[in-house]
Amino acid sequence: MPVKNRFAELLPEITEWRRDLHENPEILFETHRTSAIVADKLRVFGCDEVVEGIGRTGVVGVIKGKTDGSGKTIGLRADMDALPILEATGLDYASKTPGAMHACGHDGHTAMLLGAAKYLAETRNFDGTVVVIFQPAEEGGGGGREMCEDGMMDRWNIDEVYGMHNWPGKPVGSFAIRPGAFFAATDQFDIYVEGRGGHAAKPQETVDTTVVASHIVLALQTVVSRNADPVQQIVVSVTSFETDSKAFNVIPQKVQMKGTIRTLSEEMRDLGEKRLTEIAEATAAVFGAKATVDFHRGYPVMVNHEEQTEFAADVAASVSGACEEAPLVMGGEDFAFMLEERPGAYILVGNGDTAMVHHPEYNFNDEAIPAGCSWWAEIVEKRLGAA
Template sequence: MPVKNRFAELLPEITEWRRDLHENPEILFETHRTSALVEEKLKAFGCDEVVTGIGRTGVVGVIRGKTNTSGKVIGLRADMDALPIHEETGLDYASKTPGAMHACGHDGHTAMLLGAAKYLAETRNFDGTAIVIFQPAEEGGGGGREMCEDGMMETFGIQEVYGMHNWPGVPLGQFAIRPGAFFAATDQFEIKVVGRGGHGAKPHQTVDPVVASAHMVSALQSIASRSADPVDEIVVSVTSIESSSKAFNVIPAAVTLRGTIRTMTKAARALAETRLKAIANGAAATFDAEAQIKWLPGYPAMVNSEEQTAFAASVAEKVAGSCEANAPITMGGEDFAYMLEERPGAYILVGNGDSADVHNPNYNFNDEAIPAGCSWWAGIIEERMPAA
């Protein structure tokens, strides 16, 4: 099952959809235009049902095969939202919305799943039901969680679920996947170090939160280097240090640290939270300051199911001729994790070639990846639920 000829025929049309989406990016749950376009096309394709408003602005389409003796129901998910980034590509179809850009390729994901939906609705050469899921707010909003909380899996009887993301650096149209934990949990923290401000020439009359926070930044690195098992993947990054003072001779009353911790297991995640709180409180107390800590839980680790991953890799190998079946772990986050907590499934990467990285103002989804991505999604349905 190589790339399907039908997707080569549909490439100009799908590319047109993708570039329209790129030109009109929408952020988080505000995917009103995008969701309406998806709804319109799914209805035009002849989907058996099209349901909107799941997870606020999510859209779900139902496509029934020629037969349903298997009773299987498989979900395919694409994300729709853009990022709050100002585009710098200079493309003819660059974003028309200042401060918003499809810098992660969700325009490509949506277009590819629409292409697969059109093909599946035309052919229906499978025994079961395909559910196409278009999700808002992947970029930090937890749209996947909200769709699950709205009862999507139960409403449509989804038994397995599959997702895909384009990946710069992977050869164009090739695939990469791994079983087990693939993307990291993405927790955040904010620590306000409260002291007593004063004149920079009289530090003995102050409780200096700058000194306390400097020690805290160094001490937090011991979570990875001394608290966690060396074989566990864990990243601790303090990404912001702010105080209210801009003067050279003023010791501020407070300093705020912000950052992120990335982990791959529930145990490491719990350990990181416990140690961060202990270290922050201890470091602050050492200098007579106070630590006011906010732990902000993010997405859980995204864990691919063993059986479904092997199946997804086999489909990818048939489409592309090969598949990297033990891809490197990424410490980035992905809220498809919520769907994989609800149902077994797998998440795969499709190569975007030698492009700018995602979340970069010069990134652009490579339209030449569309036939491979569409073929993989269609193959998941046709091979997992072969026609009776």
């Protein structure tokens, strides 16, 4: 396939871009260096329009085809931000920023979409318009939502939008996708428990918040085991437990807990919020304490559209020879906001036998670059009908 051959030729150059980004990670919306590099390259490639500052630090590039008889516009999205992790890879291009690391492969996503943009700007072998979207703050900041709220979809009349994520454990350059709910909604909660503190030698004079909060942690597990339909997906995890005392002989007055609920449907999302609040408040009351729950809805369920998913799978099969059905993922992905505004699909590309994402020893596999770039280019040329 000519596309794959071209990206094989570009591989050393794209790899160089990727490793530079890896060495200089930026977190959330602080992608100032990354965004500037992306915008500069898009201008050098000859994009018809390059706009910075969409969704605070996002970048959009517009590439027009040889013809525009279709009047259609396809959006291609990559995320740019890193994670607050101390890198432990020992690579010669490891992060130079202590406490920041491209531990999820967004450096690879950005480099692959830049490669696809370079090719599409060179060839323009399609009928319509391509909008390449470089998004900040996927890792918890909601950069996708910010770009949509900035009017990106309407401003460039985007009809469909496609995204990609690398996936450790899958063969390099292979693909997997599924229609419908794919990545989970990621909601967070804080539970504040207040009792009556006192001396640890006189527990009868206290309302022991550590005991109360411990019962809440255990009781919350019944949301999954006794409230949810067993064939539905829901995860309830308490991930932080902190008291207002550090002394060995003091029963604390207050305890704060943090955690997350992951679901793949609005029904389960509502159930999780309702039961979490009821269980925390009622359990505390049984012991004479008080619990207050702050529930924060995060990214929604990411839902692939059926027609676009089937098309994306066919393109992936043409690139790599096959496309498997992907598993459900209880992690979150803020591409969900873009798929709420426009039909589209999100696909996984194999990263090979590497450490999992969000691990300090993870590294994006540069051998996946030709397949990823080819998928994006083929999405455009097949969906917009080569002119």
